[in-house]
Amino acid sequence: xxxxxxxxxxxxxxxxxxxxxxxxxxxxxxxxxxxxxxxxxxxxxxxxxxxxxxxxxxxxxxxxxxxxxxxxxxxxxxxxxxxxxxxxxxxxxxxxxxxxxxxxxxxxxxxxxxxxxxxxxxxxxxxxxxxxxxxxxxxxxxxxxxxxxxxxxxxxxxxxxxxxxxxxxxxxxxxxxxxxxxxxxxxxxxxxxxxxxxxxxxxxxxxxxxxxxxxxxxxxxxxxxxxxxxxxxxxxxxxxxxxxxxxxxxxxxxxxxxxxxxxxxxxxxxxxxxxxxxxxxxxxxxxxxxxxxxxxxx
Numbered sequence: 001x002x003x004x005x006x007x008x009x010x011x012x013x014x015x016x017x018x019x020x021x022x023x024x025x026x027x028x029x030x031x032x033x034x035x036x037x038x039x040x041x042x043x044x045x046x047x048x049x050x051x052x053x054x055x056x057x058x059x060x061x062x063x064x065x066x067x068x069x070x071x072x073x074x075x076x077x078x079x080x081x082x083x084x085x086x087x088x089x090x091x092x093x094x095x096x097x098x099x100x101x102x103x104x105x106x107x108x109x110x111x112x113x114x115x116x117x118x119x120x121x122x123x124x125x126x127x128x129x130x131x132x133x134x135x136x137x138x139x140x141x142x143x144x145x146x147x148x149x150x151x152x153x154x155x156x157x158x159x160x161x162x163x164x165x166x167x168x169x170x171x172x173x174x175x176x177x178x179x180x181x182x183x184x185x186x187x188x189x190x191x192x193x194x195x196x197x198x199x200x201x202x203x204x205x206x207x208x209x210x211x212x213x214x215x216x217x218x219x220x221x222x223x224x225x226x227x228x229x230x231x232x233x234x235x236x237x238x239x240x241x242x243x244x245x246x247x248x249x250x251x252x253x254x255x256x257x258x259x260x261x262x263x264x265x266x267x268x269x270x271x272x273x274x275x276x277x278x279x280x281x282x283x284x285x286x287x288x289x290x291x292x293x294x295x296x297x298x
Contacts, residue, residue, distance in 0.1 A: 076194065076202050076228035083201045088243050089189065093142070093199045094173035096191045099126055099163075099235065100138040114192035114235035115139065115163065116245065117174045122147070122165025123280065125271055126235035127250050128154045131161045139163060142199060144172050153274045157214035158266055159250045162274045175237060178244035179269040182206045182223070190227055190249060190263065192236030202228045204238075204263065212251075212264070222264045223247055229263035238265045 083089045095117045102110050115126035124139060131137055137149040152163040165172075182188060184206055191201045204227030211219035225238065229252040238247035247265035255261040 076200060076230070077197070079202050079228070080200045083189070083203070088239075088241070089191070089201045091173075092175060092189070092191055092237070092239055092243055093201065095175045096193075096199060096237065097124060098140040098193045098198060099124070099130055100140070101130060101132075101134040102136050102138060103133060104135040112193065113232060114249075116191075116235070116237040117141075117172055118177055118245070119174050119280070120170040120172055122167040122172050123174075123275075124163040124165065125237075125245075125248060125268075126161050126163065127248065128159045128161045129250070130235055131163070137163060139165065141172070153277060155270065155274055157216050157218060158220055158270045160248060160266060160271050160274065162271065162278070164278060175239075175243065175245050177268050177271075178240065178242075178246060179267070179272075180246065181209070181267060182238075182240065182246050184208065187241065188225065188227075188246065189239040190225070190229070190233065190236050191239065192233040192249065194228075194230035194232040196232065207262065220266070220270075222250075222266055224253070225249075225263045225265055226260055227263050229261055233263065 097115045097117060098112060099115045100110060100112045111130070113126060113130035115124040115130070117124055131152055131154065135150075137152065139147040139149060141147070147165050147167075149163050149165065152161055154161045186206045188204050188206060189201060190204055191199065194200055204225040206223055207226050208224045209221060210224060212222055214220045223238075229249060233249050234251070236249040237245045238249060240246055245268050247267050248271070249263050249265050251264040253262040253264065
């Protein structure tokens, strides 16, 4: 392998944004609530200027956000529509799923992302930050139904996770993994569930390689892809022209001025550590490797 063809860079990539950074947290800190309760009551007239200022700020933020999301949405929705007729995209879409992270108890926060299946009995690859803190995961397949998972495996260093569904049937559409690094300038496809939409397909170009910090401080090799990546795209498969999975989207570098949006993706080879823990070979494909996750199927 000619290393020069992969344009490795020495400097680290800038801090990316993962979906969690782009989601609003509706919880109030307990200390803030207690402080408010201890404060003397204020009349409506005293509070009105502050309320008016807050409403103005919210209106400005909403107006800007809606304009940005709408313009951006039209762009990737149009591309997805153009790609919809391609046989490769139609086939890959069948193996892409939506993952909803549900927490029980007082907060009951729900977040969503993307994942994809690599085994006929259900072996879902996604990001660790999508499943983090969940009590139950709801895996939605557009063609196969809904599955509930209460057990999964999280990579100790890299932003990856695996959800073994261990279905009784062996007819769930799946994708093949190919452990190679795409060359610079190679065209790839990314299919996911950004901004509340489902099964959105966009194209991208691999621009460079860099590193980001793992949870243990080590440097993790990632690829930088020029493409329309948005909240909800995390966990999307990066597909080559043959329909093989090369990487997993986990973050974005937002567009700035004349610089386009980039997605950051983890090479699929990093998932082999989790697969080996459950006795699964990445080349098995249609054969389940003894996954022992606990799931229910609806």
